[in-house]
Amino acid sequence: MLPFSGSNEVGGIILENSTILEFKDVNVEFDSEGKKTHALTNFNLDVNENEFVCIVGESGCGKTTALNLAAGLLKPSSGTVKMNGEVITGPDSTRAVVFQSDAVFPWMTVEENISFGPRSQGKDKNQIEKTVNQYLELIGLSEFRKSWPMTLSGGMRKRVDLARAYASNPKILLMDEPFGALDFILKENLQEQLRKLTAINKKTIIFITHDLEEALFLGDRVVVMTPRPGTIAKIVNCNFGEIRENNLRTSENFIEMRIELRKLMGKAPNL
Amino acid sequence: MKTRKKASKFKLKPLGLLAIFLSFFTWFIISDDGLKLISPVKFPPPTHVLNAIEFLNVKLLTDSISTIARVLFGLIVGTILGSIIGAVVVFSKKIGEFLHPLIESARPVPVIAMIPFFLMWFGIEEPGKLLLVTIGVFMLIVVNVSESIRNIPKIYIQAAQTLGASKYTIRRKILLPAVVPNMIGPLRVAIALTFTLVVAAEFMGAQSGIGYRILEARRLFNPQVIFLGIIQLGILASIFDFALRKFMAHLTRWSER
Numbered sequence: 001m002l003p004f005s006g007s008n009e010v011g012g013i014i015l016e017n018s019t020i021l022e023f024k025d026v027n028v029e030f031d032s033e034g035k036k037t038h039a040l041t042n043f044n045l046d047v048n049e050n051e052f053v054c055i056v057g058e059s060g061c062g063k064t065t066a067l068n069l070a071a072g073l074l075k076p077s078s079g080t081v082k083m084n085g086e087v088i089t090g091p092d093s094t095r096a097v098v099f100q101s102d103a104v105f106p107w108m109t110v111e112e113n114i115s116f117g118p119r120s121q122g123k124d125k126n127q128i129e130k131t132v133n134q135y136l137e138l139i140g141l142s143e144f145r146k147s148w149p150m151t152l153s154g155g156m157r158k159r160v161d162l163a164r165a166y167a168s169n170p171k172i173l174l175m176d177e178p179f180g181a182l183d184f185i186l187k188e189n190l191q192e193q194l195r196k197l198t199a200i201n202k203k204t205i206i207f208i209t210h211d212l213e214e215a216l217f218l219g220d221r222v223v224v225m226t227p228r229p230g231t232i233a234k235i236v237n238c239n240f241g242e243i244r245e246n247n248l249r250t251s252e253n254f255i256e257m258r259i260e261l262r263k264l265m266g267k268a269p270n271l
Numbered sequence: 272m273k274t275r276k277k278a279s280k281f282k283l284k285p286l287g288l289l290a291i292f293l294s295f296f297t298w299f300i301i302s303d304d305g306l307k308l309i310s311p312v313k314f315p316p317p318t319h320v321l322n323a324i325e326f327l328n329v330k331l332l333t334d335s336i337s338t339i340a341r342v343l344f345g346l347i348v349g350t351i352l353g354s355i356i357g358a359v360v361v362f363s364k365k366i367g368e369f370l371h372p373l374i375e376s377a378r379p380v381p382v383i384a385m386i387p388f389f390l391m392w393f394g395i396e397e398p399g400k401l402l403l404v405t406i407g408v409f410m411l412i413v414v415n416v417s418e419s420i421r422n423i424p425k426i427y428i429q430a431a432q433t434l435g436a437s438k439y440t441i442r443r444k445i446l447l448p449a450v451v452p453n454m455i456g457p458l459r460v461a462i463a464l465t466f467t468l469v470v471a472a473e474f475m476g477a478q479s480g481i482g483y484r485i486l487e488a489r490r491l492f493n494p495q496v497i498f499l500g501i502i503q504l505g506i507l508a509s510i511f512d513f514a515l516r517k518f519m520a521h522l523t524r525w526s527e528r
Contacts, residue, residue, distance in 0.1 A: 090432075097433045103427060106525050107525045116444075165434075
């Protein structure tokens with residue numbers, strides 16, 4: 001079996017995958033109390049349309065910085081970040097973000113949260129209703145449509161957050177450790193659901209995590225980053241198929257790859 | 272499913288009733304009605320205060336109405352103006368830079384220090400009183416609104432932006448609801464402040480109002496009327512506070528508070 005490569009072969013004709021997001025020679029420096037910190041150094045990455053890219057690395061490796069650049073919430077110190085060939089100047093609805101912390105609007109019901117994107121974009125009422133129903137069913141929260149987020153559990157709120165991002169119909173979904181604060185079992189199930197969702201509803205996704213297993217389980221490609229300075233150590237293809245189930249985690253291939261990449265991420269500092 | 276019950280904050284618990292009962296009881300015991308420990312001139316006994324109700328009769332109602340009208344005016348106009356300016360100061364960097372130092376330096380000045388000016392400008396007419404109360408409430412609200420808007424977690428605004436919300440949508444659908452719970456405390460303080468300022472304004476001269484009645488009673492040496500006025504103010508302020516909490520609880524029914 002050939003590993004997933006940058007191109008698709010269709011009837012003998014090789015079609016280049018179209019790049020939707022492009023980081024070129026990106027550097028980000030922060031000034032903190034007169035000291036310069038290099039958050040991101042010489043960061044180059046092309047993300048293809050409908051590709052699931054996971055960026056993994058320990059804290060301080062610049063992975064969240066990369067995501068904020070893509071979202072338009074941060075500007076690079078040098079280099080360019082382009083979407084469909086155009087430089088990103090600020091946040092907009094083509095790139096939705098699912099943050100690590102709880103960003104579900106507590107003053108809106110589940111339904112109002114999910115419909116916020118399409119409503120803000122002035123979509124047609126019937127269409128919004130349809131979209132909301134579709135995602136409520138998908139995340140299994142149809143009976144909670146009128147509930148306030150505070151009455152839901154953390155896992156349910158995260159699903160609402162995901163559904164809200166999907167419902168706004170972005171070109172790219174940016175996820176910053178969305179399952180970071182959830183317990184282990186819940187996390188595995190949500191990973192499985194997310195992978196299923198992307199198989200049905202093709203989307204370009206950049207997923208940030210510090211969890212190597214999560215990155216390998218979810219990603220079509222995994223970008224391993226190392227800190228000080230924050231830079232890319234390796235990019236690998238994960239050819240584990242479209243729909244992935246929890247038993248993949250114990251397969252030989254998966255474990256081998258995990259061990260190999262773990263070496264790249266270095267040792268824990270002496271405490 | 273996890274559900275959290277809202278704490279019943281409005282229910283008067285037996286222990287709370289006991290405290291109120293005990294204070295009235297103590298009053299009764301030490302006063303002229305009971306053990307006669309203090310002179311009725313310095314501290315009127317309950318029976319005298321009850322007599323004062325009869326004595327004032329319809330003035331009890333008309334004074335209350337005058338005071339309530341002034342309180343409502345100051346509270347509503349001060350809060351609306353304060354909220355508008357407080358929000359504008361945050362939204363527009365230029366206007367913020369322009370107004371911030373002025374507001375910050377004027378804010379700690381006690382408004383009652385301006386009473387002599389108000390008397391010179393308006394005499395004992397209504398506009399002076401309303402202006403005094405409105406300025407007081409405005410100064411309190413303007414700072415709290417700015418501060419509350421700035422304290423809204425950035426993540427909500429960022430999330431809204433990436434979902435395609437316009438500036439206007441963010442203000443109306445994100446900032447406005449998010450600021451409400453932070454304003455409960457300041458608004459309760461505003462109610463107490465308003466009553467204080469209205470009484471102060473009525474002290475500076477009026478034809479009606481609870482403050483006016485209290486001052487008049489001092490001149491006529493009528494301690495029971497003074498005491499009745501204090502009780503009247505206590506009851507009215509409590510009703511205002513209760514209504515505000517009810518209303519805010521409805522507006523923030525989504526929150527855990």
